[in-house]
Amino acid sequence: TVRPKNEVQQKQLCDFGEYVAEILPKYIQQVQVTCFNELELLIHPDGIIPVLTFLRDHTNAQFKSLADLTAVDVPSRQYRFEIVYNLLSLRFNSRIRVKTYTDELTPVDSAVPVHKAANWYEREVWDMYGVFFANHPDLRRILTDYGFEGHPFRKDFPLSGYVEV
Amino acid sequence: QTTGLVGLAVAENPHERLRILYTKILGVLQNIPKDAAYRKYTEQIVNERFDLVKKETDVQKLQDKLNCGQIEEVIVQAENELSLARKMVQWKPWEPLLEEPPSDQWRWPI
Numbered sequence: 001t002v003r004p005k006n007e008v009q010q011k012q013l014c015d016f017g018e019y020v021a022e023i024l025p026k027y028i029q030q031v032q033v034t035c036f037n038e039l040e041l042l043i044h045p046d047g048i049i050p051v052l053t054f055l056r057d058h059t060n061a062q063f064k065s066l067a068d069l070t071a072v073d074v075p076s077r078q079y080r081f082e083i084v085y086n087l088l089s090l091r092f093n094s095r096i097r098v099k100t101y102t103d104e105l106t107p108v109d110s111a112v113p114v115h116k117a118a119n120w121y122e123r124e125v126w127d128m129y130g131v132f133f134a135n136h137p138d139l140r141r142i143l144t145d146y147g148f149e150g151h152p153f154r155k156d157f158p159l160s161g162y163v164e165v
Numbered sequence: 166q167t168t169g170l171v172g173l174a175v176a177e178n179p180h181e182r183l184r185i186l187y188t189k190i191l192g193v194l195q196n197i198p199k200d201a202a203y204r205k206y207t208e209q210i211v212n213e214r215f216d217l218v219k220k221e222t223d224v225q226k227l228q229d230k231l232n233c234g235q236i237e238e239v240i241v242q243a244e245n246e247l248s249l250a251r252k253m254v255q256w257k258p259w260e261p262l263l264e265e266p267p268s269d270q271w272r273w274p275i
Binding site for chain 2: 044
């Protein structure tokens with residue numbers, strides 16, 4: 001069985017993506033809509049806070065809820081980490097994904113001033129990948145053991161780790 | 166009478182409050198260049214809502230016409246829009262793209 005195509009929703013998402021790209025051309029590099037009707041905005045890393053505040057405060061895009069904040073490690077790229085924010089709008093019942101990139105040493109602006117929920121998610125991304133968030137209120141390890149060295153979710157970290165348990 | 170929402174008090178005289186907020190937003194929007202898409206669209210939205218607020222004096226009917234939840238939520242939304250407009254004046258997002266990504270950055274599958 002194949003998921004039925006929802007043309008109306010696809011068209012609405014395409015229109016909204018073009019709307020946002022028209023308003024924020026300084027930071028948005030690309031907009032895409034997946035075949036499963038998911039809208040993705042690809043951002044320059046300096047534009048995280050402007051784009052997230054715009055999506056939270058603007059009347060046509062009240063994405064008040066940060067559903068997820070993760071990172072993806074693609075070691076072959078120049079900027080290996082891809083930070084992904086998933087936002088949900090309760091007023092319009094729609095979701096949007098915002099993606100940025102960074103390498104191992106460049107800090108990224110923290111999303112905590114915009115969404116309080118980003119606090120622990122950013123701690124997890126720091127702990128697991130090593131992406132430093134500037135202006136984070138309390139950036140420390142959250143899932144690994146107290147004296148743990150290394151960032152486990154990176155692709156070059158071995159599955160059974162470096163220390164024997 | 167209550168809003169039914171936790172933490173949002175009932176607003177007495179919502180028309181006045183909305184009028185002040187919308188005039189402030191329009192004032193802030195004058196500071197950004199006229200051809201910016203943000204200014205165009207936000208002015209359109211604010212003027213539509215402002216006209217509805219001016220025409221309709223009954224609170225319940227205004228809520229139905231705006232179709233955006235309770236009046237108190239509309240007031241909160243207008244306050245958010247005002248703070249966003251002030252930040253937009255500083256960030257200037259209508260300028261052209263800051264920096265192109267590396268050519269393989271957004272290619273998927275790798």
